Amino acid sequence: MQIPYDPLKLDNQLCFPLYVCSKEIVKRYKPFLDEIGLTYTQYITMMVLWEEKSINVKSLGKRLYLDSGTLTPLLKKLENQGLLNRERDPKDERNLIVTLTQKGVDLKKAAKGIPDKVRQCVQLSAKDIIKLYRILHKILDGIEENSS
Amino acid sequence: MQIPYDPLKLDNQLCFPLYVCSKEIVKRYKPFLDEIGLTYTQYITMMVLWEEKSINVKSLGKRLYLDSGTLTPLLKKLENQGLLNRERDPKDERNLIVTLTQKGVDLKKAAKGIPDKVRQCVQLSAKDIIKLYRILHKILDGIEENSS
DNA sequence: ATAAATTAAATTTGATACAATTTAATCACA
């Protein structure tokens, strides 16, 4: 006698542990991000800006897989904190261009230690980190094709 | 000359693709879940109930990594849909016991095809599925130790 | 040149999520 495979059993799901891991790890960032006054979404937004310095909302959303419904209020908050400026592109007023202020640039120094601190919370072998990284990007590549 | 490794570059993050994959895959469930009138969180809640038939909020939260702040309103909605009953445990009135109705039990048939449909959207080799499953559970095991 | 189509943000609505606090029930122990 064998127990039949149930595709609707929670333990047989792949998405569920993915969903939980994502949430739990993001939660681990919180105490460190609190110190520099950012939420996780604000933090990944700042990461793009630390690379780009200046970018419009559309491109930012593409990098972060977020739309204006999330980004508009988030960017307004970062603007209120004095981390960036929001202004329309004179060449095409439909585009809103986001640019870091000096304060925004400087915040990177304060964030420097965060990735290491979270890595210590999570604990994963170097091999598993690489494997996981590759698989996740494979999924994202597959997803890009279908939609967007 | 070599470009120095920047731990704050978005492409060097592990959490970010995890966070995006989770959201994107959950999004893929939406059209299928819409058909049976559930959101993703409601769906995983129903999954536990299809296994357990009856469970209190505390245990449910432990299985799903959710707290009463999320579950209380969610369960009330499922109750309004006639999928479950909520009643206090007579032996310990602090506990709220959730029990599927017949309608809730029957919904499982309608959900049967969903895991396969989502798997087709995602596209991942059997090997990668197994690898990913193992790594995610390793992460969750490591997280269990630290907190909760 | 101008009406129609397209594009980018912003807005609105509904559903999560989490943290912190509150309420109610039960337990532990002096």
Added chain:
DNA sequence: TGTGATTAAATTGTATCAAATTTAATTTAT
């Protein structure tokens, strides 16, 4: 036995998110 500690839900406040609609700017096609 009765008070303090603990526990389980519920509540409150803040931040995401997604989907759909709206607004404003630009582009395309006639």
